[in-house]
Amino acid sequence: MKKHLRRVPGIGSALLALAVITACSPASSGGPKAGGETGPGGTKKVTIQIDGTAVPYYAPLYMAKEQGFFAKAGLDVSFTYAQGSDIVKNVAAGNVDFGFPNGDSVITAYGKGVKTRVVHTTYQQGIGALLSKADANISSPADLKGKTVAVTDLGSPNYIQLQAMLKSANLTVGDVKVKTIGTGAIVDALKNGQVDAIVFSRLRYYALKSAGVDVRQILSDQYLPSFGNVVVAGPDMVKNDPKTVKAFDDALDQGIDYTTKNPAAAVDTAVKKYAPTFNGQQKDVTTIVEDVFVKTLWQSDTTRQHGFGHPDEARWQKAIDAQAGFKLIDSSFKAGDLVVKPSALG
Template sequence: MKKTFFAVLIALLAAGCSPAASTESADGVKRVTIQIDGAAVPYYAPLYAAKEQGFFSKAGLDVSFTYAAGSDIVKNVAAGNVDFGFPNGDSVITAYGKGVKTRVVHTTYQQGIGALLSTGQANINSPADLKGKNVAVTDLGSPNYIQLQAMLKQSGLSLEDVKVTTIGTGAIVDALKNGQVDAIVFSRLRYYALKSAGVDVRQILSDEFLPSFGNVVVTSPEKVKDDPATVKAFVTALDQGLDFVTKDPAGAVSMAVDKYAPTFNGQQEAVTTIVKDVFVKTLWHSPEGFGHADENRWQQAIEAQVGYKLIDASFKAGELVVKPDALG
């Protein structure tokens, strides 16, 4: 028994978690943790603003941020090791289909952030122009690889019509710049960095061919059932953070860089342009308000994963996505 306990403890610590999730202090403030995909970047400004502007504290929450890979985040949330997660929506669907159950309580990014990026020299104006081209993805199990297949399929092509190269995250953009490949399927945010570097870059958004989602807030089914007030408090404060960044992108980016992402110092102006042109206009936008879950789009994303054999069987989007009124 003792040996088992220490094995579990070591596994939790290795994942960057503590054995206990939320705790409530004597003054009634609830301490919660959200594990965020990747590393601290200024594009997570709404979360940082919710903390720095006091929206979380006014909601009775003391929120801590940690970071991990998307697949690890989903596992940690499902196990109750952390209260909330902020992974890519695609990884949430894949995990759910494989029995790792979480609930989406806030569809923060209404669209996926994948895109086909190419240089003008490659003369790729539509996916049909990919025939015979060398296209890079980071991994054959990545969402971007599925997005490439969807683009090809809707253009009457298949993987046999292109040469697919795998290149790591740190080198894939340089491979495009240096002409090693004709195109890459990667983050649409890199379009702006390439453009500002003087590259003649073109982009085709993956979301036009395969509905998907970027980062979303997830929690465990148990937390939705047993502590809906905390979940509602968290997403309400996040909505206030999103509203703050929408109204003052430059100020929010400056705050995020100063306090959380200092490696972006000197890039504030470029990041602010991306926040205004991509996040405010498209990714965060929904006619029904911040965080709204379009169940039809979620269902399409689920069916796509079945079709491309990422998961074995379909399930109802309503099992995964929590409606706001379910939180009281």
Template sequence: MKFNVRRVPGIGAVVLLAAALAACSPASSGGSKSDGTGPGGTKKVTIQIDGSAVPYYAPLYAAKEQGYFAKAGLDVTFTYAQGSDIVKNVAAGNVDFGFPNGDSVITAYGKGVKTRVVHTTYQQGIGALLSTGRANISSPADLKGKTVAVTDLGSPNYIQLQAMLKQSGLGLGDVKVKTIGTGAIVDALKNGQVDAIVFSRLRYYALKSAGVDVRQILSDQYLPSFGNVVVASPDKVEKDPKTVKAFDDALDQGLEYTTKDPAAAVDMAVQKYAPTFNGQQKDVTTIIQDVFVKTLWQSDTTRQHGFGHPDEARWQKAIDAQAGFKLIDSGFKAGDLVVKPDALG
């Protein structure tokens, strides 16, 4: 089985896999707030999504194509941008909703760019320490004296590396850290330029498929984090909770549909939104089944309360970690950032 991997969203610029260009997608790459009425009297709203159109966003696409948004009274338009820009656009009211990674939302909030997380879609992050067998790394303690790459020293993955080292009694001085761009970091691992990388755990599948003796240690074991989540402005949550709730409910149905029939959801997403993935449906479906369905979209919290429900304790740990590692000046209460879907009425 061969994985032709590009870029996948999640954890902002760091958690990257399979980034197909959306030039052929029917969705616009621009971003502006929609106003007015759509077909059948539905309300026009826009969601700005992190990166570009990829089949891993199948639940959102299913919510539209299966008519869940329409039944909820919404006519939804998808646009795409980078995570930090999405948070700014949502906070300013330029778009109704955003779908950035949760780590960038925390960072922005800590710096005064306020949004509210209204649906914790990804219950955890997808960062991981990836290494090859020749590096002989079975735990973070084995990183001592090794060369580790991250994409940016301001990235969540860099913070995850520090958390791994700290819990193993090590510090940054015990390793050699390199910064390597998104497009080259995986090749650097394959070619032996570095011993390990902290990147997306989804890349594990591509490396394994390519015959690489790859190992992974999930970052979430050492530092709670979040992939893509739905955000809205505080003003929208306060003044239009009905629309926010309607969006959440339709997305829940899209998640349910994709979870029950991932192959059909992936086929739809590729045909209508991400045609550059044509021919890779089987591989993408495997990743969705093994990673997204089992651990990203579902957790003990969602099994008790439903899709998108936040675990405030995990959010608080993620916030406190960013403050502890000086990514933000000071921490804040998770309850100020995160909204429980059932609190929307």
């Protein structure tokens, strides 16, 4: 599959007030029970529950519907939204057919006995980063010693990412001052000088640059492999209805391919039909899609060899082992028990 990558100039000013893939809205109850009702034209009705709220960065899913890729695959897909941990529970319980949570929450849930299967590694990397103002003079994890660093929660993936960064420099959390600041205030805390650095979404780098902040970033993936949003399904569905899972994956692949080749059109449609609060920000969002999602999140050496959504099991294993090492789960487990290669679905 040929991929089209373009380099894009700078970022405009109206950027990302709400644009965090991990932003959470109150959890949905999961809607109607999953299970194969018939939709228009004999299509099979399925529901996917998506992490957070509707944002244009979910354009590949929206384009798979709007461009008819789901319908051609025999699916009538509905979208609902919830928090990542609730999504995993709903998929495991069969309340929804598919989920699109953050990969880190999937690992944590699996390690605690809430079993789903990752059927499409949509984001090949995590979106965490250490962000700091230039005057803090933080260019590597070693420079964090004695600094004040904020995370949203001591149980969050970002806190684990901070620990991994510190470990790479032979430091521990005892060598820094850690503050917990909520999602809505953590970026302002950095802007206002309340902290020296934050570990949060790498997308906020663009928002800070747009606001005139001289900001630096260190991507968490350099120190701890992790994953952003991935598609999960229940073990029973993977075993008993692999055809539907494969059809969903194939249509999503087409949605990614369409968005990669037509980012402006995809973003415009996503904003108009699904995320109207981003109206007026289409140009800036398109730039981020082209510079971040197309180049590093949806694509990797693995996808260039095997296709969109293919898992790098070695990276998954490192992410699983890290959660065990940092006591987020009691013990490690085999990545192959969690992730499914799309090619294995038939």
